Amino acid sequence: MNFKAMTAIAALVAAPLSVLAGPDEDALVVNGEIEMVTKTAAPAHMADAVDEIYSGWRFRSDETQALQMDDFDNPGMVFVDQAQEAWDTADGTEGKSCASCHDAVQDSMAGVRAVYPKWNEDAGEVRTLATQINDCRENKMGAEKWKYTGGDMAAMEALISVQSRGMPVNVAIDGPAQETWEKGKEIYYTRYGQLELSCANCHEQNYGNMIRADHLSQGQINGFPTYRLKNAKLNTAHARFKGCVRDTRAETFKPGSDDFVALELYVASRGNGLSVEGPSVRN
Amino acid sequence: MKFASLTLATALTGSIALAGQVGPEDVAFNDDGAIEASLTGAPGDAANGAVIVGEKSKGNCVACHQVAALADVPFHGEVGPPLDGAGSRWSEAELRGLVSNAKMTFDGTVMPAFYKVDGFVRPGDAYTGNAPEGPLPPILSAQEIEDVVAFLATLKEE
Numbered sequence: 001m002n003f004k005a006m007t008a009i010a011a012l013v014a015a016p017l018s019v020l021a022g023p024d025e026d027a028l029v030v031n032g033e034i035e036m037v038t039k040t041a042a043p044a045h046m047a048d049a050v051d052e053i054y055s056g057w058r059f060r061s062d063e064t065q066a067l068q069m070d071d072f073d074n075p076g077m078v079f080v081d082q083a084q085e086a087w088d089t090a091d092g093t094e095g096k097s098c099a100s101c102h103d104a105v106q107d108s109m110a111g112v113r114a115v116y117p118k119w120n121e122d123a124g125e126v127r128t129l130a131t132q133i134n135d136c137r138e139n140k141m142g143a144e145k146w147k148y149t150g151g152d153m154a155a156m157e158a159l160i161s162v163q164s165r166g167m168p169v170n171v172a173i174d175g176p177a178q179e180t181w182e183k184g185k186e187i188y189y190t191r192y193g194q195l196e197l198s199c200a201n202c203h204e205q206n207y208g209n210m211i212r213a214d215h216l217s218q219g220q221i222n223g224f225p226t227y228r229l230k231n232a233k234l235n236t237a238h239a240r241f242k243g244c245v246r247d248t249r250a251e252t253f254k255p256g257s258d259d260f261v262a263l264e265l266y267v268a269s270r271g272n273g274l275s276v277e278g279p280s281v282r283n
Numbered sequence: 284m285k286f287a288s289l290t291l292a293t294a295l296t297g298s299i300a301l302a303g304q305v306g307p308e309d310v311a312f313n314d315d316g317a318i319e320a321s322l323t324g325a326p327g328d329a330a331n332g333a334v335i336v337g338e339k340s341k342g343n344c345v346a347c348h349q350v351a352a353l354a355d356v357p358f359h360g361e362v363g364p365p366l367d368g369a370g371s372r373w374s375e376a377e378l379r380g381l382v383s384n385a386k387m388t389f390d391g392t393v394m395p396a397f398y399k400v401d402g403f404v405r406p407g408d409a410y411t412g413n414a415p416e417g418p419l420p421p422i423l424s425a426q427e428i429e430d431v432v433a434f435l436a437t438l439k440e441e
Contacts, residue, residue, distance in 0.1 A: 194406050194419060195395040205393065206362050212339075212346040213358040246412035249422075251405045 022208015022215075023058035028277075031071055034166040036275040043272040045173065049204055055274050056217040056226075056282060059208070064229065067281040076158055076227035076279030079151070079234050083159035086152065092143025101140065106163055113157075113164040113276050117265040119177045126180040128261055129157050130236070148256035149242075154225045154234035161225065161278030169222050169276060171268045184266025187259060193250025199267075202244075219244070221264065222271040223280025234279060237264055307400045307421045316387030317376040322398070322425035332434025335427055336366075342382075342397065342423060342431060352438060363394060371440035378432045382423070397423040397431075 028036040038055035046053075057065060071077045087098045087105050102108040113129065120127045127135070130153055134145040146153040173181040191198045202211065203219030210216070225234040238255035241263060245252040253259040305311075305322045312318055321327075335341040337356035345353060347362035373381065381388055383398035398421045408415040423431065 190404055192403075192405050194399075194403055194422065196403065197393065197395070201393045209361040210358070211360045211362055212343070216362075242412065245405075246407065246410055249407050249409060250403075250412075251407040251414040252412040 023054045023217075026058065026062075026065060028055070028057055028065070028069065030069055030165065036166060036277060037168065038274065040273040043269065046270055049200075050218075053220065053271060053274060054207070054218055055271075055277060055280075056220055056223055057277065057280060059215045059217040060282060064281060064283050068277070074227065074279065074281055075232070076225070076234055076281060079155035079227075080158045080162055080279065083152075083155035086156065087159060092137065092141035094140065094142045096141045098136070101136075105159060109160045109163040111164055111167060113161040113278065114167045114170050115172070117171060117177075117180075117261060117268060119172065119175065121176075126177055126261060126265055128256075128264055129160060130238075130256065131261070133157075149236045149239040151233065154236050157225045157236065158234055158279040161276055164276040165278070166275050168273050169268060169271045171265060171272060173265070173269045177265065180262045181265050181269060183259075184262035184264070187263045188266055191248075192245055193248030195248045195250075197248040199244065199263075218270070219267065220271040220274060221267050222274040223277035223282070225278050226280045226282045229281070229283045237267070241267075304425045306425075307398050310383055310398065312380055312384070312387045313376075315377070315380075316384075316389075317374065317380040318383060319376045321429060322379070322383075323429050325426065325429065327426075327429035327431070327433025329430070329433040329437050331427075332430035332432070335423065335431050336434060341427070344431075347394070350438070366435065366438055368438060368440040370436040370438040373435075375432060375436055378435045379428065382428050382431050382435070395422065397421060398425070398428050 023039065028038050030036065036055070036057075038058050039052060042050050042053050057068060067073045067075065084105070090097045090100070098105070116132075117126050117128045119125075120132070123135075130146075130148055133153065133156055134148075137143040138145050146156075171177075188199045191201065199219060202216055207216050207218045221237045221240075224237045224240070226240075227233070228235050236255070238260045241260055242252045242255060253263075303324045305320070310318055310322070311320070333353060336344040336350060337353045339346075344350070344366070345356055345359045347360040349359040349361070349365040349367070350356075351365070351367045353359075369378065377388070381394075384396035385392050385394040386396060400419050400421050403419075406415060406419055407413060
């Protein structure tokens with residue numbers, strides 16, 4: 001056996017050992033009542049990659065973690081209130097609000113976040129929450145589409161997510177969604193940019209390790225939209241994907257593109273079994 | 284004056300091959316991934332190499348590696364092994380190969396290639412997220428590679 005192969009094996013053996021020190025053992029209970037699953041067995045489709053999946057919450061400092069444990073401290077909840085107002089406010093040529101068709105968000109949207117992105121039979125495509133919301137705005141309300149990663153959209157996603165907090169992420173990856181899922185998986189493992197780094201290089205091979213000042217998580221999206229202390233606003237999953245691809249010195253994909261929709265489905269499926277947390281708090 | 288310093292800046296970033304300099308496409312790796320000959324013919328400056336290794340906008344090597352000799356630089360990463368003693372473990376030629384394109388030494392390593400300009404998937408214009416306007420410069424210039432190699436060579440096992 002040559003030197004190169006030996007080193008590669010050494011790296012493979014060393015990796016699982018070093019990641020054990022990564023996530024902490026803290027438990028996340030929100031408002032003293034919603035018990036979140038932040039660590040669980042990996043879904044079957046990724047069993048050859050990792051044994052356990054972790055919410056990004058497990059990798060944050062105690063101070064940042066605390067902000068997500070009570071809605072009074074969670075800076076993301078302000079936007080949930082704003083979106084509740086938008087939910088009840090008519091917009092567009094049809095004079096309708098979300099509530100005109102969906103009534104109380106607490107009832108109609110319970111469980112929705114947990115299963116998105118999801119195959120839409122009529123449209124013949126996988127839809128993210130954002131695609132579906134804009135479809136309702138454009139075609140049901142006669143209103144302007146919201147910017148895919150903008151503040152209105154992030155806030156509405158947060159409001160819808162809150163109705164599923166604590167429920168397990170459970171996106172379907174088979175049937176008509178499978179093709180999109182396969183495409184997302186391919187993107188996840190492609191080494192982009194001049195730094196030639198894939199999502200997996202950082203979030204599968206190196207979660208738990210520090211990269212400069214950042215503690216690498218598994219890059220899960222069960223907590224999205226997420227309030228980041230760094231930019232003091234709610235951030236959508238596609239905005240985060242864009243930032244991570246940019247950081248490989250690559251030309252990014254566009255938020256809302258077929259590529260990022262596929263990636264979102266795939267990344268969401270890597271979190272099947274973790275609780276819906278959004279809006280979460282991260283640094 | 285302005286023109287002269289502009290030209291100098293271009294030369295420093297390595298986008299123009301200087302006489303006697305080995306361009307990124309012409310680097311000769313041996314079977315073990317080492318590069319025998321200096322890329323510039325000029326000796327490396329270890330002090331400047333230390334700056335490049337620590338500087339975020341340059342090599343940013345400490346993003347992934349701990350380096351005890353650079354204890355004053357904040358936040359060293361854990362993605363790669365500590366570089367302490369690298370100058371004892373590796374020859375200068377091996378270090379030059381590692382920094383230029385570590386994939387020639389370690390198959391499939393996550394470590395980026397610092398002296399390589401093609402073969403990328405969706406390369407961007409540095410950290411802008413946009414497509415590049417012209418040919419990509421390597422991340423480090425030939426002389427910067429030599430400077431980093433000179434610095435690494437000083438990291439001897441205690």
